[in-house]
Amino acid sequence: MTRLAFLSPSPEAFASPLARALGDGVTDVSQLRKLELRGALDGVTPGAGEDLLRFAPSRALLVGEGATEPPSGPGLRVYDMSAALAAFEFEGEDALRRLTDLEPAQLPAAGAIARGTWALVEARGDGRFRVFVPRELGHYVVEVVLDTLRGLGR
Amino acid sequence: MTAFAGDTIGSALYADGRRVFSRSFKYHRPRGLLCCAGRCPNCMMTVDGVPNVRVCVEPAREGADVRAQNVLGSLDRDFLSVVDRIGGPFTPVGFYYRTMLRPRRAWPVYERVLRNLAGLGRVPETGEPRRYDTEHRRVDVLVIGGGRSGQKAAAEAAAQGGRVLLVDERGGVTAAGYEVLAPARAIGIYEGGLVPIDAGTVLYRVRAARIVVATGTVEQPLVFPGNDLVGVMLPNAVRRLVREWSIRPGERAVVIGADEVVDDLRRAGTDVVRRERPSSLRAERGGGRLARVVVDGEAIDCDLLVVSGGRAPASSLLAQGGPQVEAVGSVLGEQPAAVPLDARTGERSFVCICEDVTDKDLKRAVAEGFDSIELAKRYTTVTMGPCQGKLCHLASVRLLARETKTTEAAIGTTTARPPWQPVELGLLAGRHHEPMKRSPLHFRHVEAGATMMWTGAWQRPFAYGDVAAEVRAVHSDLGVIDVSTLGKLLVKGPDAAELLDRLYPNRFSDLAVGRIRYGVITTDGGRIVDDGTVGRLADDCFYVTTTSTGSESVYEWFEWWNAVWRYDVEIVNVTGALAAVNLAGPRAREALAALTGDDVSNEALSYLDARELRVAGIPCLALRIGFVGELGYELHCAASAAEHLWDALVAAGAVPFGLEPQRVLRLEKAHVIVGQDTDSESNLLSAGMPWLLKLDKGDFVGRYAAELVQERGVSERLVGFTMTPGVLPDEGAQVVVDGRPGGRVTSARVSERLGRTIGLAWVGPEVAQEGAEITIRVGAADERASVTLSPFYDAAGERLRS
Numbered sequence: 001m002t003r004l005a006f007l008s009p010s011p012e013a014f015a016s017p018l019a020r021a022l023g024d025g026v027t028d029v030s031q032l033r034k035l036e037l038r039g040a041l042d043g044v045t046p047g048a049g050e051d052l053l054r055f056a057p058s059r060a061l062l063v064g065e066g067a068t069e070p071p072s073g074p075g076l077r078v079y080d081m082s083a084a085l086a087a088f089e090f091e092g093e094d095a096l097r098r099l100t101d102l103e104p105a106q107l108p109a110a111g112a113i114a115r116g117t118w119a120l121v122e123a124r125g126d127g128r129f130r131v132f133v134p135r136e137l138g139h140y141v142v143e144v145v146l147d148t149l150r151g152l153g154r
Numbered sequence: 155m156t157a158f159a160g161d162t163i164g165s166a167l168y169a170d171g172r173r174v175f176s177r178s179f180k181y182h183r184p185r186g187l188l189c190c191a192g193r194c195p196n197c198m199m200t201v202d203g204v205p206n207v208r209v210c211v212e213p214a215r216e217g218a219d220v221r222a223q224n225v226l227g228s229l230d231r232d233f234l235s236v237v238d239r240i241g242g243p244f245t246p247v248g249f250y251y252r253t254m255l256r257p258r259r260a261w262p263v264y265e266r267v268l269r270n271l272a273g274l275g276r277v278p279e280t281g282e283p284r285r286y287d288t289e290h291r292r293v294d295v296l297v298i299g300g301g302r303s304g305q306k307a308a309a310e311a312a313a314q315g316g317r318v319l320l321v322d323e324r325g326g327v328t329a330a331g332y333e334v335l336a337p338a339r340a341i342g343i344y345e346g347g348l349v350p351i352d353a354g355t356v357l358y359r360v361r362a363a364r365i366v367v368a369t370g371t372v373e374q375p376l377v378f379p380g381n382d383l384v385g386v387m388l389p390n391a392v393r394r395l396v397r398e399w400s401i402r403p404g405e406r407a408v409v410i411g412a413d414e415v416v417d418d419l420r421r422a423g424t425d426v427v428r429r430e431r432p433s434s435l436r437a438e439r440g441g442g443r444l445a446r447v448v449v450d451g452e453a454i455d456c457d458l459l460v461v462s463g464g465r466a467p468a469s470s471l472l473a474q475g476g477p478q479v480e481a482v483g484s485v486l487g488e489q490p491a492a493v494p495l496d497a498r499t500g501e502r503s504f505v506c507i508c509e510d511v512t513d514k515d516l517k518r519a520v521a522e523g524f525d526s527i528e529l530a531k532r533y534t535t536v537t538m539g540p541c542q543g544k545l546c547h548l549a550s551v552r553l554l555a556r557e558t559k560t561t562e563a564a565i566g567t568t569t570a571r572p573p574w575q576p577v578e579l580g581l582l583a584g585r586h587h588e589p590m591k592r593s594p595l596h597f598r599h600v601e602a603g604a605t606m607m608w609t610g611a612w613q614r615p616f617a618y619g620d621v622a623a624e625v626r627a628v629h630s631d632l633g634v635i636d637v638s639t640l641g642k643l644l645v646k647g648p649d650a651a652e653l654l655d656r657l658y659p660n661r662f663s664d665l666a667v668g669r670i671r672y673g674v675i676t677t678d679g680g681r682i683v684d685d686g687t688v689g690r691l692a693d694d695c696f697y698v699t700t701t702s703t704g705s706e707s708v709y710e711w712f713e714w715w716n717a718v719w720r721y722d723v724e725i726v727n728v729t730g731a732l733a734a735v736n737l738a739g740p741r742a743r744e745a746l747a748a749l750t751g752d753d754v755s756n757e758a759l760s761y762l763d764a765r766e767l768r769v770a771g772i773p774c775l776a777l778r779i780g781f782v783g784e785l786g787y788e789l790h791c792a793a794s795a796a797e798h799l800w801d802a803l804v805a806a807g808a809v810p811f812g813l814e815p816q817r818v819l820r821l822e823k824a825h826v827i828v829g830q831d832t833d834s835e836s837n838l839l840s841a842g843m844p845w846l847l848k849l850d851k852g853d854f855v856g857r858y859a860a861e862l863v864q865e866r867g868v869s870e871r872l873v874g875f876t877m878t879p880g881v882l883p884d885e886g887a888q889v890v891v892d893g894r895p896g897g898r899v900t901s902a903r904v905s906e907r908l909g910r911t912i913g914l915a916w917v918g919p920e921v922a923q924e925g926a927e928i929t930i931r932v933g934a935a936d937e938r939a940s941v942t943l944s945p946f947y948d949a950a951g952e953r954l955r956s
Contacts (some may be wrong), residue, residue: 084731
């Protein structure tokens with residue numbers, strides 16, 4: 001892992017990018033650790049409570065509470081993107097369809113959400129979805145999600 | 155007005171005795187129900203404030219507010235119908251291209267008059283806007299059209315498995331193993347199997363692996379004198395009135411070429427006169443609507459003429475989709491046989507009822523040389539109205555063939571383009587959401603009362619109040635500005651130094667670990683495109699900053715060249731991951747020292763040093779640099795800790811300052827803002843940065859161009875200038891030389907500290923000399939300015955290094 005301390009957030013000083021955007025129907029999970037893995041991914045096994053979300057042949061996001069040691073191995077590079085990505089969850093495939101053209105049956109996948117914002121979307125089961133977006137656009141994307149949910153009468 | 159369940163607004167109005175539903179686009183002729191299928195423009199009205207609603211297919215609903223449009227007066231008495239009675243000779247096709255050209259300044263008046271005299275409904279300017287949403291769908295098979303062939307195709311596809319979606323513009327289709335979207339209309343077929351579907355307030359963007367078009371056919375009206383009179387109907391309209399709504403369409407009907415409706419009419423109690431396809435036909439009016447028809451010279455009194463020119467395949471979607479789109483059913487059929495056109499009589503013969511284009515208009519267009527169907531379309535606007543050619547394309551092609559004495563095949567067709575069906579612009583636009591990038595400190599600025607401004611997609615503080623006070627705070631005490639928007643890249647790998655040496659005109663391979671160097675990125679042509687700092691964090695790791703708007707493009711630029719040169723380097727865009735603040739002012743070191751246990755003395759952290767520190771408990775990368783000209787530290791930390799760091803710095807006495815104070819401060823140092831002080835022609839030599847050009851190293855991007863410029867000399871130079879206080883040129887103001895434009899101002903501000911107006915400007919090389927006098931146009935006056943080639947403030951940089 002690239003040991004650049006200033007790149008990793010301090011848990012005690014954590015402020016969510018979505019703190020002022022939240023509303024009914026959206027749950028903030030930005031506090032999760034998000035490690036971007038590049039290179040030799042085949043040998044990577046997620047630890048307990050972790051999700052390995054592959055979004056390109058040699059790129060993936062390892063998401064979890066941060067309790068485990070970051071993976072390491074030959075040909076594998078790890079970057080701490082915890083602070084770079086806002087993350088939230090919401091419910092409803094109908095809402096997802098109004099936000100992105102990513103196919104719900106083919107998640108996780110990376111694509112555009114809410115008018116061109118890059119996003120990594122994961123299905124969490126029972127019609128629930130987790131979305132990772134660039135931190136600087138997180139507040140905006142959640143505003144769009146809330147508006148979409150309102151449009152669906154929720 | 156009373157309506158029954160199943161009624162449309164149009165059927166309810168017809169049953170209530172209304173016969174005139176609209177006034178035509180140009181001549182304000184009365185128009186009644188013609189197709190009853192939502193294709194023609196004759197029943198377009200404003201419903202609940204929404205203009206151009208085809209009421210023949212709009213379901214009736216309790217309390218609907220239905221109004222006429224494009225009318226002065228009422229539908230039955232429209233004062234603008236004077237255009238039809240006396241305006242015809244003065245308003246031939248294309249008259250507005252020729253008769254309203256002079257004087258040019260009067261065009262806005264003409265335009266306003268035309269807008270009021272002609273057109274369709276008006277966009278509502280008040281009231282709550284409708285909500286429109288967009289939904290994305292992916293299916294294996296999309297069937298467009300819910301007739302027998304469409305349903306059969308959908309059922310067959312569903313039987314083979316996979317997701318099948320059938321779209322039909324009318325309701326009533328029962329799903330049988332597949333999904334039905336109705337009422338909804340496909341409005342085009344785009345690349346990649348993308349089909350946008352208008353479902354009223356939701357635009358479905360459907361991507362289908364296989365598309366089947368089963369759009370059937372469209373009944374074609376005949377072109378004959380009086381063919382637009384109220385009472386002239388297509389057979390399908392009569393069928394729907396009788397069968398679906400039990401309405402008697404008229405008292406006495408003449409039926410030509412539409413025997414299939416005779417029984418329906420008789421069952422409804424209408425007296426029917428049948429005639430075979432005539433060699434001549436015209437309709438005549440009485441009391442503003444159809445009163446009689448003359449068939450092969452025989453006059454027959456009637457209030458209804460049911461006439462059809464046959465059915466033409468609705469093939470526009472097929473033409474848009476190309477060969478990969480399949481078709482089933484009658485859309486594959488032949489064009490109907492041509493029908494004769496009557497000789498000229500007192501009534502007009504309309505080829506296009508949407509745009510009020512007559513046979514005479516098309517003949518005139520041909521006579522004037524617009525003899526291809528594409529040119530005639532643009533000149534006369536035939537096929538460009540709400541029906542999008544469904545009822546007039548065939549007739550216009552035939553008329554053109556006849557007038558040019560050629561065949562219909564030789565005339566061809568117009569290019570089929572979306573939208574095939576009219577669609578509300580609001581539906582295409584969707585919800586109004588504007589992507590806004592917020593820095594991790596955005597809400598700290600808002601809470602502090604900052605005036606926010608757009609810079610690219612970012613919202614940033616312009617100032618927190620008094621700009622001059624913020625500038626003074628930085629000069630004499632301590633200020634802090636949020637610079638999180640700067641682009642930030644990690645360039646890491648064994649070849650990182652070599653990559654940077656080839657990307658920048660200056661050298662980075664000799665940069666010591668823990669040191670920083672300024673860099674400017676140029677194109678292959680040597681043009682300046684971005685700038686920033688490069689800090690070396692380790693032998694194989696560099697931290698690169700870019701301009702706020704340049705992070706994405708620089709990242710892509712680096713990735714591109716890294717791939718081209720096949721270096722062992724990884725580039726990571728950490729712009730969003732990191733916040734950055736610039737702590738600046740004479741008291742910056744003192745404040746920083748109070749918040750960290752690390753040594754931040756000038757010896758331990760000197761100018762252009764990069765060190766990792768803990769500030770207020772937060773791990774930071776401290777860059778000892780200063781865009782604003784005072785002792786300063788850029789502190790970069792994880793974005794989620796930014797508010798904590800900011801609060802600590804403000805508590806230590808740092809005065810937040812915004813972009814405007816920053817611009818004053820950087821201008822005092824003559825620091826360039828790429829994109830404001832430079833443009834697409836600026837190079838390092840003309841921008842006064844020859845010290846960045848290291849021609850004693852190997853090849854780099856832009857080297858050849860830089861050598862050429864060095865050999866040939868520059869045609870202009872970026873210089874500083876000063877003016878007397880009280881005179882402030884606009885950014886973009888002209889530099890005047892001998893009464894002619896000789897350059898331009900790129901930045902100008904009043905510096906309170908210097909007591910002068912200062913700025914940057916591009917001038918000719920002959921005046922790019924210290925102390926040279928130039929003239930700048932300020933308002934209507936020419937004002938004198940003095941050229942300077944060094945920073946206006948602390949030219950030696952002692953304050954930065956202190």
